[in-house]
Amino acid sequence: MINESRSDKINSMNEQSLIQDAQSGNLDAFNTLVLHYQDSVFNVALRIMGDGDMAADASQDAFISAFKSIKSFRGGSFKGWLMRIVTNACYDELRRKKRRPTTPLEPETDDGEEMDSPRWLADSNMTPDQQAEADEVEHAIQHCLDNLPLDFKTVMVMADIQGLDYAEVASAVRVPLGTIKSRLARARLRMRECLQGFAELLPANYRLEDGITA
Amino acid sequence: MNRRDIELLSAYLDGELKPSELAKMESRLKSDPELESEMKSMRATRTLLSKLPSRQAPRNFTLTRKMVGQNPRLPRIYPVFRWATIAATLLFFFSIGINSFSTQMASQQVAFGIGGSGGGGDAESFAEQAPAMEAPAAEEPAAPAPAEELVAPTEPETYADSANGVEQPTEIAPTDDAARTGEEPSSKTAESENAVEASPFVSSMWQIAFVIIALMGALLMILMRYISARRWK
Numbered sequence: 001m002i003n004e005s006r007s008d009k010i011n012s013m014n015e016q017s018l019i020q021d022a023q024s025g026n027l028d029a030f031n032t033l034v035l036h037y038q039d040s041v042f043n044v045a046l047r048i049m050g051d052g053d054m055a056a057d058a059s060q061d062a063f064i065s066a067f068k069s070i071k072s073f074r075g076g077s078f079k080g081w082l083m084r085i086v087t088n089a090c091y092d093e094l095r096r097k098k099r100r101p102t103t104p105l106e107p108e109t110d111d112g113e114e115m116d117s118p119r120w121l122a123d124s125n126m127t128p129d130q131q132a133e134a135d136e137v138e139h140a141i142q143h144c145l146d147n148l149p150l151d152f153k154t155v156m157v158m159a160d161i162q163g164l165d166y167a168e169v170a171s172a173v174r175v176p177l178g179t180i181k182s183r184l185a186r187a188r189l190r191m192r193e194c195l196q197g198f199a200e201l202l203p204a205n206y207r208l209e210d211g212i213t214a
Numbered sequence: 215m216n217r218r219d220i221e222l223l224s225a226y227l228d229g230e231l232k233p234s235e236l237a238k239m240e241s242r243l244k245s246d247p248e249l250e251s252e253m254k255s256m257r258a259t260r261t262l263l264s265k266l267p268s269r270q271a272p273r274n275f276t277l278t279r280k281m282v283g284q285n286p287r288l289p290r291i292y293p294v295f296r297w298a299t300i301a302a303t304l305l306f307f308f309s310i311g312i313n314s315f316s317t318q319m320a321s322q323q324v325a326f327g328i329g330g331s332g333g334g335g336d337a338e339s340f341a342e343q344a345p346a347m348e349a350p351a352a353e354e355p356a357a358p359a360p361a362e363e364l365v366a367p368t369e370p371e372t373y374a375d376s377a378n379g380v381e382q383p384t385e386i387a388p389t390d391d392a393a394r395t396g397e398e399p400s401s402k403t404a405e406s407e408n409a410v411e412a413s414p415f416v417s418s419m420w421q422i423a424f425v426i427i428a429l430m431g432a433l434l435m436i437l438m439r440y441i442s443a444r445r446w447k
Contacts, residue, residue: 023221027284031276042271056272063275067282126346141266144253160263185217185224192259202262 015078016176021194022070030067037079038063040162041086048090050146058093062086062135080168087154087172115147136201144194215252223253227260286442292435299431306424309416316415 010177015036023028041062062085073081146152151173157170158164159180169184170177195202225231226239243250279285 025276025284027279027282034276038271038275039268041275043268046264046269052269052272052326056275059271060275063277064281067277077421081384138266139263141263156263160260161266163264166225166228179310181221181225181230184228185221188224188259191263192255194263214284 005186019078022067023073027160028160030070033078034063037082041082044083044086044157044162045090046086047142047145047161048150049093050142050151054093054097055090055118059086062094065089075172077164079169080164080172081161083158083164083168084174089156091150104191133201136159137198140198140201144191144198147194148187148190152183152190155172155180155183156187156191160188160195215248219249220252220256221258223249226253264331267333277395286439286445291436292438295431295435295438299428302424302427302431306421309424310420312415432440 015033018029022033038059040061042055045058045062046052049055049058059088061086062082065088066082066085069085145156148156154173155169158169159166164172166180167176170180173180175183222231222235222239226236231239243253
């Protein structure tokens with residue numbers, strides 16, 4: 001974590017001038033930043049929304065509103081600032097989706113009910129074994145993420161998946177650092193409990209049975 | 215294991231504990247196997263999440279100028295042309311306005327001048343009659359000499375003065391000519407227009423210049439926009 005934040009600071013030397021150029025309306029400078037951050041932004045959106053198409057839409061919306069409001073960026077973590085914008089774009093997209101429900105994120109049974117047991121993962125892939133296994137773990141994690149309250153999920157995606165430090169997450173979510181600490185701890189507990197249902201899919205060294213005392 | 219311990223463990227794994235908390239936590243972990251087991255379990259969860267494959271963005275999210283409503287950059291001189299065109303157009307219409315106003319004023323002045331000196335009749339009939347004297351004068355050199363001399367100046371003011379100065383001939387002249395020209399009212403009107411338009415407030419040269427500036431400005435602006443748009447693409 002410490003190493004990551006150090007490397008971010010080194011990049012920020014170049015990043016600062018790009019941000020300044022973008023703030024004066026230089027779209028090319030902004031697009032350089034887009035290319036640098038688009039994978040992170042997309043992954044945050046993907047993990048929050050659990051759907052690739054919606055995540056892509058939210059990412060695009062996020063970059064458009066980021067450019068429009070880049071003059072309001074007053075320093076600090078640019079990645080954190082972007083994360084806040086993409087999170088808001090995801091919340092907007094999820095609100096829209098709630099109003100106009102589309103295809104469920106999980107496969108349905110013949111009765112039209114959503115499957116939430118690990119069984120649905122078994123026939124979800126036709127790829128080679130190893131890939132299938134990795135995909136299943138990913139599906140399991142995504143499934144557990146989707147079951148988390150939105151606030152917890154957002155904090156977990158930023159801290160555990162994107163590797164942002166607490167201060168960056170706090171600035172992105174606009175809540176006090178103490179709240180981030182508490183949300184993340186509780187999200188991890190819930191995640192662990194959820195993943196117990198997928199024990200057979202998880203790597204051998206991932207021993208969930210250890211220390212389940214909370 | 216209380217909630218506070220869980221939070222401390224979580225922060226410990228992220229390296230977010232204060233030095234004093236960190237020392238305490240490390241010593242507790244050594245002496246408390248349950249706490250250590252909890253820590254390992256949470257660390258495994260954290261590691262699993264951090265190893266989640268990062269997906270590549272399905273496409274580039276770079277923005278186009280259209281997306282953000284940006285227009286092509288125009289040359290710095292562009293506003294000069296814009297203001298010049300606006301100013302020339304306004305001046306052109308202003309000159310038309312002021313010319314027609316001055317024409318009206320002039321014709322009223324003429325009518326008033328004759329009406330005052332004549333002491334009778336309505337102003338319009340005099341306004342028509344008075345310039346009408348010019349037409350026969352020009353067409354027929356044989357017309358009475360005094361009338362011809364007096365009518366010759368085309369400027370309304372001069373005419374008005376002359377009308378005031380010499381009443382007799384002006385009253386004679388219309389009576390002679392009115393009988394003849396009365397049959398052709400259209401030619402009389404045209405003549406009267408000529409008489410007053412001879413001295414517009416803004417000369418037609420200026421008006422032409424305004425039109426040329428406005429048109430050239432507009433053309434150059436269109437050209438600049440076209441070139442900028444092409445370069446921009």
